[in-house]
Amino acid sequence: MTSDPARRLLPLADQAAPERADAARNRELLLDAAAAMVAELGADEVTMDALAARAGVGKGTVFRRFGSRGGLMAALLDHTERAWQAAVISGPPPLGPGAPPLERLLALGDSRLRTTLQHAALIRAAGAEGARASGAHSFAALHVRHLLTQLEVDGDLPLLAVALLAPLEVPVLEQQVRLDGLPVERVLAGWADLVRRVVGRPAVTPPGGAT
Amino acid sequence: MTSDPARRLLPLADQAAPERADAARNRELLLDAAAAMVAELGADEVTMDALAARAGVGKGTVFRRFGSRGGLMAALLDHTERAWQAAVISGPPPLGPGAPPLERLLALGDSRLRTTLQHAALIRAAGAEGARASGAHSFAALHVRHLLTQLEVDGDLPLLAVALLAPLEVPVLEQQVRLDGLPVERVLAGWADLVRRVVGRPAVTPPGGAT
DNA sequence: GGCCCAAACGGACCACGGTCCGTTTGTATT
DNA sequence: AATACAAACGGACCGTGGTCCGTTTGGGCC
Numbered sequence A, B: 001m002t003s004d005p006a007r008r009l010l011p012l013a014d015q016a017a018p019e020r021a022d023a024a025r026n027r028e029l030l031l032d033a034a035a036a037m038v039a040e041l042g043a044d045e046v047t048m049d050a051l052a053a054r055a056g057v058g059k060g061t062v063f064r065r066f067g068s069r070g071g072l073m074a075a076l077l078d079h080t081e082r083a084w085q086a087a088v089i090s091g092p093p094p095l096g097p098g099a100p101p102l103e104r105l106l107a108l109g110d111s112r113l114r115t116t117l118q119h120a121a122l123i124r125a126a127g128a129e130g131a132r133a134s135g136a137h138s139f140a141a142l143h144v145r146h147l148l149t150q151l152e153v154d155g156d157l158p159l160l161a162v163a164l165l166a167p168l169e170v171p172v173l174e175q176q177v178r179l180d181g182l183p184v185e186r187v188l189a190g191w192a193d194l195v196r197r198v199v200g201r202p203a204v205t206p207p208g209g210a211t
Numbered sequence C: 001g002g003c004c005c006a007a008a009c010g011g012a013c014c015a016c017g018g019t020c021c022g023t024t025t026g027t028a029t030t
Numbered sequence D: 001a002a003t004a005c006a007a008a009c010g011g012a013c014c015g016t017g018g019t020c021c022g023t024t025t026g027g028g029c030c
Helices: A021-041 A048-055 A058-067 A069-090 A101-118 A121-130 A136-150 A158-166 A169-178 A185-197 B020-039 B049-055 B061-065 B068-090 B101-120 B120-129 B134-149 B157-166 B172-179 B184-199
Strands: none
Touching: A021 A048, A021 A058, A048 B049, A048 B061, A058 A069, A069 A101, A069 A121, A069 A136, A069 B068, A069 B134, A101 A121, A101 A136, A101 A158, A101 A185, A101 B184, A121 B157, A121 B172, A158 B049, A158 B157, A158 B184, A169 A185, A169 B157, A169 B172, A169 B184, A185 B157, A185 B184, B020 B049, B020 B068, B020 B172, B049 B061, B049 B068, B061 B068, B068 B101, B068 B120, B068 B134, B101 B120, B101 B134, B101 B157, B101 B172, B101 B184, B120 B172, B134 B157, B157 B184, B172 B184
């Protein structure tokens, strides 16, 4: 009776998959080691062999946990990303709720630009498994779309949202800031200008003001 | 007297570097073999070893010529890219000169979107050495900037140009078209809408039309 | 406690990109 | 034609990402 296999397959309303104790321990070990190594060497000096050695596990285990190098980097990014999402959903204005939509949108761009630039190496190393796959990207797009709705912008909102976020992607920003040497403020101002054109409000002050 | 070393260093007004006959021959051999292999296997099934073998040269030679796998892919892209630039500079309208600027801009987007999608695998494989490095990207940006000038758009034109091109980059397009399954026409329409907002012309017909 | 087995482990192994360096070859000079 | 040398060549070699498979282990069940 108590051997009913359904008990284990549907233990509770908890749909989270079971994870063995050693697996969980190793995940922590690896994540910590990886974070430390990224901090002290930079993302693209971290090799999977070295990571395994440092965490004291076999290489196979690393790949079992994270699938690939990109997956590992994505997992590292995950912490940051969750924090960012939390800030957007329930943090203080203007990024969080409470400010008018346009201000929130501009704050989102600012925040996104800076964090993207800050973790550029990690994001690059994460590749396809990175922002795009882990839902990070779709969350941002969804939120922009939401703000555009509030701003009563009409058109193909999903597309418009992606178009607004595209100039904030790593390759573009690195080209502008690192290679072309443009100051971050200028890039940001350019983005704000783009946003205003898209939402149809020529300037911060509504039409009628000077300039 | 005739041994004056300057004679060889400055042979003529021809500043193009000399290239030994065997080097040139091998470049052709490699480029042809690479193109064939990409065509029949797809870009990311082509290995440098296999390419060297097929072209009948040593592996060292491949890297001497192209520097890296990315460099090779970029070299393959080069043909396509030159053709595209030629079409923009001196091809038939609306992509080439002769059409009104807004039409040219929209044609540019259309053309760029399609060719990018068509060569997506190659572009991805080219990575940093690809479009961005080989000047392809800067040419497009320059031209968009030029068209924006003709459209009397004011603002930070270099930034605006990049922002318009960003949604046409490979990762964005692949996400939308290949993963989300959006039809190309819709993506294109979305881009056209973005352009109109940026240049400040709400629709094809000037304000006053029925929309 | 003892049994059982799915899950996790670990490290030998493989494939591929990239480098190195001793050898060959094209070309300019005489 | 002979000489000289820079450039090009080629393949052995190395590091790294990723796989495979025989071994170990956590934890539910009796």
